[in-house]
Structures are given as C-alpha cells and as structure tokens.
Amino acid sequence: MIFDRRFFALVILICIAVIRAKETSSDDELNYEMDEGVVVLTDKNFDAFLKKNPSTLVKFYAPWCGHCKHLAPEYEKASTKVSIPLAKVDATVETELGKRFEIQGYPTLKFWKDGQGPSDYDGGRDEAGIIEWVESRVDPNYKPPPEEVVTLTTENFDDFITNNELVLVEFYAPWCGHCKKLAPEFEKAAQKLKAQGSKVRLGKVDATIEKDLGTKYGVSGYPTMKVIRNARRFDYNGPREAAGIVKYMTEQSKPAATKLTKLKDIERFMSKDDVTIIGFFATEDSSAFEAFSDSAEMLREEFKTMGHTSDPAAFKKWDAKPNDIIIFYPSLFHSKFEPKSRTYNKAAATSEDLLAFFREHSAPLVGKMTKKNAATRYTKKPLVVVYYNADFSVQYREGSEYWRQKVLNIAQRYQKDKYRFAVADEEEFAKELTELGLGDSGLEHNVVVFGYDGKKYPMSADDFDGELDENLEAFMKQISSGKAKAHVKSAPAPKDDKGPVKTVVGSNFDKIVNDESKDVLIEFYAPWCGHCKSFEPKYKDLAQALKKTQPNVVLAKMDATINDAPSQFGVEGFPTIYFAPSGKKGEPIKYSGNRDLEDLKKFMAKHGVKSFQKKDEL
Incomplete structure (x- = not known):
C-alpha cells in the first residue's frame, strides 16, 4: 500500500512537471522576435499572438516588393506611437498564412479589433496615416491632430495670401480621385515644411463650393495647384508626393536670382550650355532692381542661371553700366554669326519689358532643343528643328558640332525672315518624329518646321535624299514659297456621321x-x-x-x-x-x-x- 501511494504521488508530480513545462514552453513562444518595433509573426506563433493581442494590425509583405520597402519605415515609425502592437508576416515564407487570409498582393494589411476580424486596412501608407487610421478605431476618445493644410474660403483667402509671403494652394473637388490621392501627401508636406521651420504655407480650396475663387485663379481641372508669392500667382510645376512638394517649395522660397558678390563667383556661375542672365546694379534699392527681381520670380522655372552683382570688377570686365542686364550666350553654342551677349538698359523698365526681352533673346542662333527647354526657349515660330544624333558631350562634341555648323550656315541667311533654328537629339524626340511619319524615314537628318499657323511641316524622305545642307536649303525654299505640305495627325473620318454630335x-x-x-x-x-x-x-x-x-x-x-x-x-x-x-x-x-x-x-x-x-x- 505504501508503494502504491508513493507511485501514485510520483505520477502526479510528473504530470505537474509536464504541465508546467508546457506552460513555460508556451510562455517562451510568446517572446516574439521584434524588428524595429514591429512583431515578426510566423505560422507557429500567429494564433497565440492574436489570442494575447486581440486588437492588432498585421502587414503581409514580400521582401522583393517595392511598395513594401517604401511602406516599411513608415510602418516602423507608427509602431512606436499607436496603442496596439503592429506585426508583420513574410508571406513568401509563411505561405499557409497567406492562403488562410487570401493574400493576393503586397503589401496587404489586416486589422483585428477585440478578437473580431480581420478587416482590410484602407488608410494612408505613411506614419501619420497609419496612426490616425488605427487610433480612430481603437480609441473612442481619439482626436486627430489639427491639419497643417489650411482650409481656405472666400472669407479667409485674401488674408492668408497677404499674411504669408509664399504659399501653395490646391484647388480640389471632393469627388476627384487624383485629389484624394494627393490629400495625404499634401498634408504630410505641410507637416514637414513646418518641422523644418519653413515659412512656406499650404492651403486648400474646395473649388466646387468656392466657385468665385476657382474662376479667379483659372481652375479648369482638378487638382489645380498655384504658387502664390507676395500675392502674385504662378503655376505649380512640381511633383505630387510629399518629398517632392517639400523640395520644390523649398527651392521656391530661395531668391530666384542669385547674389554674386565677386567676379570669380560670376565666372563660376556662368552656364556652359545655357544662357546666363546677370543684372548689374549699383544698389538693390532701386526700381530697376525691383523689376529685375520680379521678372526673375516669374521666370524661375525657365532660367536657372539668373544672378545680380554690384562688384566693380564685374562692371569693368563686361563694360557694364548701372542697371544693365546682360544675357550671355553659352560658349558651347556660340557662333561667328551672332554676338556673345545682349544688353538691356532702358529707363523705367517694367518686369513685363524684361520678360519680353529675355524670351526674345533666350536662345542662340542654333542651340540645342531638349524636352526640358522646348516649352520655354523654343516657343516662337516659325521654328526649324534638325534632328540627328545631337550629343554635345565631350566624347561626341566634334561630330555633333560639324552638323550644327552646316545648319548655322543656312540659319544665318534666314535671320532677317525671323526664322529660328535648333538642333535636337533624334532619340529624345523619337515619339514626336514617329507621329510626324519620320520614325523610319531613312534620313540621317530629319527636319521639321513648326509654322506660324501651328502646323508642322516635316521634310519628306521621298523628296530629299542629298546631304544635310543641300536638303535643308531646298526644303527652306519650299517653306518660303508656301509649297511645303503640312502634316496633320488624324484618325480616319467617320463614314456615317449622322448623330446629333x-x-x-x-x-x-x-x-x-x-x-x-x-x-x-x-x-x-x-x-x-x-x-x-x-x-x-x-x-x-x-x-x-x-x-x-x-x-x-x-x-x-x-x-x-x-x-x-x-x-x-x-x-x-x-x-x-x-x-x-x-x-x-x-x-x-x-x-x-x-x-x-x-x-x-x-x-x-x-x-x-x-x-x-x-x-x-x-
């Protein structure tokens, strides 16, 4: 009997030990791996984690996924500021979990609340967006931080642009998909600018309600973004994601014209492949300097090398007088048929006068047209563009310049007729050449004349098969005589067009x-x-x-x-x-x-x- 009691007691002790071992093992499994504040889940610990944490957000990702990589740092930052744990699952490894929750793409985020779920996450993909989405669902007392983007109406708009030297205003419509996509990026940009101590302010206008403001600012589509500096408006031509908006507006906050204090600063500032504009002023306290500064602001997207100086050595070197404004042409594209620079000096000149002068003389006799400068330097018509392998880098400059000289010899004869000439790289404009029927013309050099009338006149390979100078000379005679045929991009005309429209x-x-x-x-x-x-x-x-x-x-x-x-x-x-x-x-x-x-x-x-x-x- 004593043996039986001892044996029974031993069995009980063994059972207790096994149970405690299992409990210890279970507790050990709950010591999950952490990665930058985010819980790493696997098939083995997933259910135990959910049992212990009935409210959580889980990210299913793939290591190679670009969107996942972009989300990762934002997710990690948010994990330290939300009241529930954030977790992640590598769905390329934990394939059973991927199947279980029907993961079709990456990243996919699933949300559990009080053990119920999962539901799909549809919030922002940045730190602030994640925090707001999570906290608004788990904390009944949560209030999102006030927006940094100011909501503007007819009542506060004028005060806003008057009290802030530089603002970016978005005109939006609540139903616009692009506006919805922009909204979190716009708010994030406003927050970053504030954190940097920037004076740039961002505002938004619901143009479907504030129709008068929309009309005043020429809003014809959504979103429309306007830079307003000292109550003067300019089109916003920058990116639509937060980092790009911040970078663009930070650049906008800098002076459009660089102050150059010494002669050597000016010499370093001179562009080798674009025009440089320098204003020579005895003082910055003058109407001439004000007009120059205003024109620089209006042209900051067109001319990246605008500066001003009061250095006597600079005045002497370029024989400049006070209030002279000189356009210097790049040495790379200068020719014997044109001056090296052009000077403007008229009393009481306005910024509009300067704009007209800059745009009239913004390109050399035969410069290089690019996608970047086509809309600013080469808008005047008629314009003659010669397309070939135009590469003026050091390695290919000699060959490209050889053909440019051929064009120059003809261009100088048409200056009196107000024709403008340029060369361009055929690969950069391959799409445009194809649309004009020149994609496979067989010509080493393709020529297109952009006329006063807005029409385009391509040089046909069927009519011109000689050398460049010979072809260009003959084609220009056709253009001048009105015998050249314009190209019109057109779909087939409908055979039966009896509808009301x-x-x-x-x-x-x-x-x-x-x-x-x-x-x-x-x-x-x-x-x-x-x-x-x-x-x-x-x-x-x-x-x-x-x-x-x-x-x-x-x-x-x-x-x-x-x-x-x-x-x-x-x-x-x-x-x-x-x-x-x-x-x-x-x-x-x-x-x-x-x-x-x-x-x-x-x-x-x-x-x-x-x-x-x-x-x-x-």
Whole structure:
C-alpha cells in the first residue's frame, strides 16, 4: 500500500512537471522576435499572438516588393506611437498564412479589433496615416491632430495670401480621385515644411463650393495647384508626393536670382550650355532692381542661371553700366554669326519689358532643343528643328558640332525672315518624329518646321535624299514659297456621321469647325477621361434639342489624343470646350463655366453670330 501511494504521488508530480513545462514552453513562444518595433509573426506563433493581442494590425509583405520597402519605415515609425502592437508576416515564407487570409498582393494589411476580424486596412501608407487610421478605431476618445493644410474660403483667402509671403494652394473637388490621392501627401508636406521651420504655407480650396475663387485663379481641372508669392500667382510645376512638394517649395522660397558678390563667383556661375542672365546694379534699392527681381520670380522655372552683382570688377570686365542686364550666350553654342551677349538698359523698365526681352533673346542662333527647354526657349515660330544624333558631350562634341555648323550656315541667311533654328537629339524626340511619319524615314537628318499657323511641316524622305545642307536649303525654299505640305495627325473620318454630335478628326477639322455658315461648339475629349464619359449623354441631349431650333449651330467633338487641332484651340485638360462662331474662327472662345446644359446654351447665345439671334430662343 505504501508503494502504491508513493507511485501514485510520483505520477502526479510528473504530470505537474509536464504541465508546467508546457506552460513555460508556451510562455517562451510568446517572446516574439521584434524588428524595429514591429512583431515578426510566423505560422507557429500567429494564433497565440492574436489570442494575447486581440486588437492588432498585421502587414503581409514580400521582401522583393517595392511598395513594401517604401511602406516599411513608415510602418516602423507608427509602431512606436499607436496603442496596439503592429506585426508583420513574410508571406513568401509563411505561405499557409497567406492562403488562410487570401493574400493576393503586397503589401496587404489586416486589422483585428477585440478578437473580431480581420478587416482590410484602407488608410494612408505613411506614419501619420497609419496612426490616425488605427487610433480612430481603437480609441473612442481619439482626436486627430489639427491639419497643417489650411482650409481656405472666400472669407479667409485674401488674408492668408497677404499674411504669408509664399504659399501653395490646391484647388480640389471632393469627388476627384487624383485629389484624394494627393490629400495625404499634401498634408504630410505641410507637416514637414513646418518641422523644418519653413515659412512656406499650404492651403486648400474646395473649388466646387468656392466657385468665385476657382474662376479667379483659372481652375479648369482638378487638382489645380498655384504658387502664390507676395500675392502674385504662378503655376505649380512640381511633383505630387510629399518629398517632392517639400523640395520644390523649398527651392521656391530661395531668391530666384542669385547674389554674386565677386567676379570669380560670376565666372563660376556662368552656364556652359545655357544662357546666363546677370543684372548689374549699383544698389538693390532701386526700381530697376525691383523689376529685375520680379521678372526673375516669374521666370524661375525657365532660367536657372539668373544672378545680380554690384562688384566693380564685374562692371569693368563686361563694360557694364548701372542697371544693365546682360544675357550671355553659352560658349558651347556660340557662333561667328551672332554676338556673345545682349544688353538691356532702358529707363523705367517694367518686369513685363524684361520678360519680353529675355524670351526674345533666350536662345542662340542654333542651340540645342531638349524636352526640358522646348516649352520655354523654343516657343516662337516659325521654328526649324534638325534632328540627328545631337550629343554635345565631350566624347561626341566634334561630330555633333560639324552638323550644327552646316545648319548655322543656312540659319544665318534666314535671320532677317525671323526664322529660328535648333538642333535636337533624334532619340529624345523619337515619339514626336514617329507621329510626324519620320520614325523610319531613312534620313540621317530629319527636319521639321513648326509654322506660324501651328502646323508642322516635316521634310519628306521621298523628296530629299542629298546631304544635310543641300536638303535643308531646298526644303527652306519650299517653306518660303508656301509649297511645303503640312502634316496633320488624324484618325480616319467617320463614314456615317449622322448623330446629333459631329465627329471631328484632324483631316476634316477645317471643313466642319471653320465652316463660316455655322457657329460651332466643339468638345475636345480623351477616351479614358471619366468627366468626358459622364458629360457625353448630356452633350448629345443638348445637340438633339438644338437640332431643330438652332439649325445654324453645330455641336462637335474631337478625340484630342489622336488628332491635331489648330494652335488657337489649346487643350490642357479634358474635356475642353471651345465656341467658334462665324467670322471669329481664328479666335475661338474657351468655355470655362459648369458643364450644365443651360449654362452652355447661355454661353452660345451670348457669343452666337449665326445662331441664337432672338432673346426668346433661350
């Protein structure tokens, strides 16, 4: 009996030891691996972790995933500031967990609250966005930090731009997808600028409510962003992600024209491949310096090398007088047919006077056109561009310069006719050349003339098969005599176009839109544009309604992505609507109102020549 009792007691002790061992083992398993504040989960510890932490956010990722890499540091920073643990699962290793939770892409974030779930995470992919999303769901008393982006209305807008030297304003619509995507980046940029001690302020305007502000600032699409400096507005041409916005606006906060105190500073400042503009001023306290500074602000995107000096040695070297403003041409593209610099010095010059001077003389006789400078240096027409392997780096400069000299010899003869010339790299403009039918022309040098009329005149390989100078000379004679044929990008004209809205393509634009017997309302659209798709049935209804009552008005549409239109019909967003009344075809009127049928009718009635002749026709 004693043996039985001892044996029974021993069995009990063994069982207790086993249970305690299992409990210890279970506790050990709960000592999860941590990676920068984030819990690392596996198939073995996942359920135990959820049991112990019924509220959590789990990121399923792949090590090779670019979006995952971008999210990782933001997720790690957020993990130290939220009230629940953040965890992660390498779904390429823990494949069973991936299958269990139906992970289809990376990163995927799943949220559990009080043991219920999972639900999909749909918040921001930055630290602030993660914190706000999580805390708003787990803490009933949570209040998000106040926005750094100021909400602007007609009541506070003027005070905001008056009290802040430099601001960036976003005009948005609540339903706009691009605006929704921009919003967290815009707020993050505002926070970063504040943290850096920047004086730049960011504001936002709901342009669907503040319509007067939208009209005043020329808002025709969303989002529209404007830089406002000392109450003067400029288009924002920077990125739409936080880091890019911060960098762009930080640059905007610097002076547009660099102060150069010594002669050697100016010599180092001079650009080797672009024009350099230097203002020579005895004092910065003058109307001339103010006009120069204003013009520099307006041109900061066009001219990166603008400076000013009061150094006597600089005045002496360039024989400058006070208030002289000199454009220096880059030595790389200078020729014997043109001066090395041009000087402006007129009393009481305004910033507008200087703008006109800079733009008129911003390019050498034959410079290099690039994608970057085409919209600033080479907008004046007519423009003759010679495309070839134009590479002016040291290794290829000699060959590229040989052909540029050929162009120079002809360009100098056409200066009196106001023709501008440039060379360009054919690879950089390969898409444009293909669109003009020159993608596989077989010519070593392709030539395109951009005319006054907005038309493009490509040199045909069928007509020109000689050397560059011979071809260019003959082609310029064709251009001058009006015998050159313009290229018009055009989709095929529809064979059966009996609908209420006429379909316009490049080849029939003149026939339909420039018909002097009709007033024509034309919509330029893109097939992928959501606004265009929603507007289409309304536009058809309007056309149908006017078909009988207004026989002298035509409603038309053109796919602007595959057709060319004359330059006076500028299209910067979709849809864009113009009215071309009889007698004013060369000066079409852009519609900037709501896409409302009654507003469109009133617009046509106001400007109609052949149509809407009676007041009661409205």
